[in-house]
Amino acid sequence: MVASVDDLFGGAAPYYAKYRSRYGDPAIEHLAMTFGQDSTVLDLGCGPGTIAIPLSRRVRQVLAVDPDEEMLAEGRRLAGKAGGIRWIKGDSTTLRDLPPFDHVVMGRSFHWMDRRAVLAELDELLPPHGVVALVGPTREDPQEPWEPVVRRVRDEFAVNTFTASSSFQATGEHHDEVLATSPFSVLDRAHYEEHLPYDLDAVIGLQLSYSYSAPARLGARKEAFVEAVRRALLAANPSGRWERVTVxxxxxxxxxxxSP
Ligand SMILES: C[S@@+](CC[C@H](N)C(=O)[O-])C[C@H]1O[C@@H](n2cnc3c(N)ncnc32)[C@H](O)[C@@H]1O
Known part of the structure; x- marks a missing residue:
């Protein structure tokens, strides 16, 4: 099933907001120090504000942009009365419609875009000191301890297809390779490791936060999928508790x- 850009995560937003891991204070601090407190930052593919909300306390303004209304609604709800964020429906093809910004951050969202086109457009829109920051798991991120078990259930339900942008799938190029051959070729990276506890509900909720097993993909089979995942997880690990290492x-x- 091919989903449109504003329905990749159909029905996933509440699960995303509740069960996807945050990035942790050191990563947000790193972004804040990079951008500076007087800056306006575009968070492109902001989802429910995973970066936009904590970052908005550290910079002048965040433009939180996403094509998915449900994600934006979840972000507005979580942000509450906190100021400093403008939630805007848009995507990587509507950058010219936005108010001016100094820097861009993309958390787990760049793979959905036509990456070279986005960087070429950002080269026209960003000021000379503008930074493009990507935040997400490392390539070497350890596999989630429950993944082999859940993958078998996804196979049974035929919801195992990862659906990133065609440019990502066609070339298989990693983000750093795309950046290194773009106008933004001076790269710097930092890694932040966390050990996070998960219970059964959290592992199940996480599955519903992914685009490929989002409620809209499962449709009427959602409850059956949840039950199958629950049974498989408990059969593999009756304690129903896991620890996951994220980097x-x-x-x-x-x-x-x-040059001068
Ligand atoms: C995995 S979520 C990441 C959310 C958040 N940035 C984070 O780090 O947790 C990816 C988000 O990218 C959005 N997205 C998908 N295609 C996009 C595009 N072409 N331009 C901008 N955002 C896009 C999706 O709607 C989704 O909310």
């Missing part, structure tokens, strides 16, 4: 300094 990478990209 978040903050990859920053700048233009090379101009």
């Amino acid at each position: 978040t990478e903050v990859l920053t990209a700048r233009r090379p300094p101009r």
Whole structure:
């Protein structure tokens, strides 16, 4: 099933907001120090504000942009009365409609886009000191301890297809390779490791936060899927408790300094 850009995560937003891991204070601090407190930052593919909400306390303004209304609604709900964020429906093809911004951050969202086109457009829109920051798991991120078990259930339900942008799937190029051959070729990276506890509900909720097993993909089979995942997980690990190691990478990209 091919979903449109504003329905990739149909019905996933509440699960995403509740069960996807946050990036942790050190990663947000790293972004805040990189951007500076006087800056306006575009969070492109903001989801429910995983980065936008904590970052908004540290910079002048965040433009939180996403094509998915449900994600934006979840973000507005979580942000409450906190100021400093503008929630905007849009995507990587509507950058020129936005108010000016100094820097861009993309958390687990760049793979959905036509990456070279986005970087070329950002080269026209960002000021000379503008930074493009990517935040997400490292390539070497350890596999989630429950993944082999859940993958078998996804196979049974035929919801195992990862659906990133065609440019990502066609070339298989990693983000850093795309950046290194773009105008933003000066790269710097930092890694932040966390050990997070998960219970059964959290592991199940996480599955419903993924695009490929989002409620809209499962449709009327959602409850059957949830039950099958629950049974498989408990059969493999009757304690219903897991620890997951996550390593978040903050990859920053700048233009090379101009020769005088
Ligand atoms: C995995 S979520 C990441 C949310 C959040 N940035 C985070 O780090 O947790 C990916 C988000 O990218 C959005 N997205 C998908 N295609 C996009 C595009 N072409 N332009 C901008 N955002 C897009 C989706 O709607 C989704 O909310």
